[in-house]
Amino acid sequence: MKKKPSTIAIDGPAASGKSTIAEKLARELGYLFFDTGVMYRAVTLAALRRLGTVEDETAVSQLAAEVDIDITPPSKEDGRKYDVLLDGEDVTWEIRSREVEASVSQVSAYPGVRKAMTDQQRRIGLRGHCVMVGRDIGTVVLPEADLKIYLVASPEERARRRHQENLQRGLASDYSAILQAMIRRDQIDSTRQVAPLKPAEDAHIIDTDGLSIEEVLGRVRSLLEDCARAETDLNG
Known part of the structure; x- marks a missing residue:
């Protein structure tokens, strides 16, 4: 076989x-379908909400290490492909906003953010x-x-x-x-x-x-x- x-x-x-x-x-x-980009969007959303900016690399990186982001099968039939949970809150559609779209590349370029997300992504991927x-x-x-x-x-x-x-x-x-x-x-x-x-x-x-x-x-x-x-x- x-x-x-x-x-x-x-x-x-x-x-x-x-x-x-x-x-x-x-x-x-x-x-498992795992779109890792949603994790960076979730961090960006968290930074915009809690810090009011994504310009402070140190603060955003610290936030990335602290937030709990989870990706689970879709819970609603509204076109979503999965649920994106930010500290338990469903933010599946919020992370697609124009504000997040405009800032996610900057956030994802921060080494501290990438390390925090990469560690979690590897754990999921290595399960096979x-x-x-x-x-x-x-x-x-x-x-x-x-x-x-x-x-x-x-x-x-x-x-x-x-x-x-x-x-x-x-x-x-x-x-x-x-x-x-x-x-x-x-x-x-x-x-x-x-x-x-x-x-x-x-x-x-x-x-x-x-x-x-x-x-x-x-x-x-x-x-x-x-x-x-x-x-x-x-x-x-």
Whole structure:
């Protein structure tokens, strides 16, 4: 019997499709879907609420080490893919606010914040049977993942996707503003000193421009089969 990879890391820039692909893949495999980015959003929300700013790196890092963030299966049928709990409070939708969106890259670049979140993410990932999504899973959080995938797409395509998501949720949306914010975020994420956004050396890169969700999933399934076949050959 072929053995499926137990830990799967899916990385890539914002709106590259990684969360959508990971959620569907996790459901197919019966694995935990863990979008690690929501943890940084939760810390950002906590900082905005309790500190009134994200500019004080020391204070934000201290807060990150103190707050209790948990990710659990969805408790409501309102479109959510999981519950995000901040010290026991359901903040699943609050972490998607414009204020959090504008500040999360800065917060996630703080070394103290990344360390606090990485430690917790590793504990979850190392349990196995997990599809982890983020920007540094394959390079920092779970470098020993059985399969590493890195999704890419042009800024224009990613901004279009985010714009459509907003419209579908009934939110006001400005494509040009989203595109500019996306480009700024890419710059911050790829040039930060700690855990910059980049594919792991052994990651499989998939360009999702022009591909449907099912076409991307098809490529991922092929990688799963290749990984399982290699494991079978290795073990005789």
